[in-house]
Amino acid sequence: MIELAPSILSADFARLADEVTLAVEGGATLLHVDVMDGHFVPNITIGPPVVASLRKATELPLDVHLMIENPDLYVPAFADAGADWISVHQEATRHLNRSLDLVRKHGCQVGVVINPATPVQTLGEVLDMVDFVLVMSVNPGFGGQKFIPGSVEKIRKLVTMRNAKGVDFRIEVDGGIALDTVGDVVRAGAEILVAGNAVFGRGNPKENAEKLLKAAHEATLQKV
Ligand code: DX5
Numbered sequence: 473m474i475e476l477a478p479s480i481l482s483a484d485f486a487r488l489a490d491e492v493t494l495a496v497e498g499g500a501t502l503l504h505v506d507v508m509d510g511h512f513v514p515n516i517t518i519g520p521p522v523v524a525s526l527r528k529a530t531e532l533p534l535d536v537h538l539m540i541e542n543p544d545l546y547v548p549a550f551a552d553a554g555a556d557w558i559s560v561h562q563e564a565t566r567h568l569n570r571s572l573d574l575v576r577k578h579g580c581q582v583g584v585v586i587n588p589a590t591p592v593q594t595l596g597e598v599l600d601m602v603d604f605v606l607v608m609s610v611n612p613g614f615g616g617q618k619f620i621p622g623s624v625e626k627i628r629k630l631v632t633m634r635n636a637k638g639v640d641f642r643i644e645v646d647g648g649i650a651l652d653t654v655g656d657v658v659r660a661g662a663e664i665l666v667a668g669n670a671v672f673g674r675g676n677p678k679e680n681a682e683k684l685l686k687a688a689h690e691a692t693l694q695k696v
C-alpha cells in the first residue's frame with residue numbers, strides 16, 4: 473500500500489496544525505517528523521515537545537526520523553511524547569541491534585535509515601528486526617535538495633534482499649520526492665513516500681499531496 477508521509481520540515485511552523493490538516497485532506501496517512509541535532513547533521517530542528525504538541529493536533533501516526541547522535545539517549549523521550557514510528561540511522565549508532573531493540577521495547581514501529589553513501593548490504597543482519605527501512609535519497613539535513621538517482625537501485629536491492637531472506641519490512645524513501653521522481657521510486661518498490669518541499673514548499677498542501685499520490689498510484693500500475 474502506498475502512503476504519503478509529508479515532512480513538516482518544509483511547513484510553516486507557526487501554522488503547523490493547519491498545514492497538517494491540509495495535507496491530511498490531500499490524502500496523507502502518516503506525518504514525518506525530522507529531528508536534527510546539529511551534530512549528526514548540520515542543522516537543528518525540533519525535539520520531544522513539538523512531537524507532544526503534534527500528538528494532540530492530529531490522529532495520524534507520527535513517523536519520527538532521528539538524525540541525531542546517541543539516539544538511544546532520546547528514544548524514550550520521543551516515544552513518551554507520542555511517536556508511533558521511530559527510525560534511527562545505521563551511521564549514528566555503534567550498536568545498531570541494541571538501538572533497534574530499544575525502539576521496539578518502547579512500543580514503536582522500528583525503522584532503520586541509511587544515508588546515500590551507505591550500502592544496503594550493511595543492513596543484512598537487522599532486516600528481520602525492523603518494520604521499515606528508510607532510504608535517504610538526499611544527504612540528510614535540509615529540505616528541498618535534489619534527488620540522488622542512485623537511490624532507485626538501492627530500493628531495488630532491498631526488495632531483492634527482502635525476498636531472499638523471506639522477511640517483511642516496508643520501504644520508505646526520503647529526499648527530493650516530487651512529481652518528477654516519485655514514479656521511479658515507486659516502480660522500484662518504495663511504498664512510503666516522504667515529501668517536504670513538494671507538499672509544503674509552495675501552493676496548496678492539499679492539492680500538492682493529491683497530485684503526488686495520484687502520480688504514485690499511476691506508477692504502481694506500471695510496476696513489473
Ligand atoms: C532531510 C529530511 C527530509 C526532508 C525531505 O534531511 O530527512 O525528511 O524534510 O524534504 P524534501 O522532500 O524537501 O526533500
Ligand code: ZN
Nearest residue numbers: 506537646666
Ligand atoms: Zn526525514
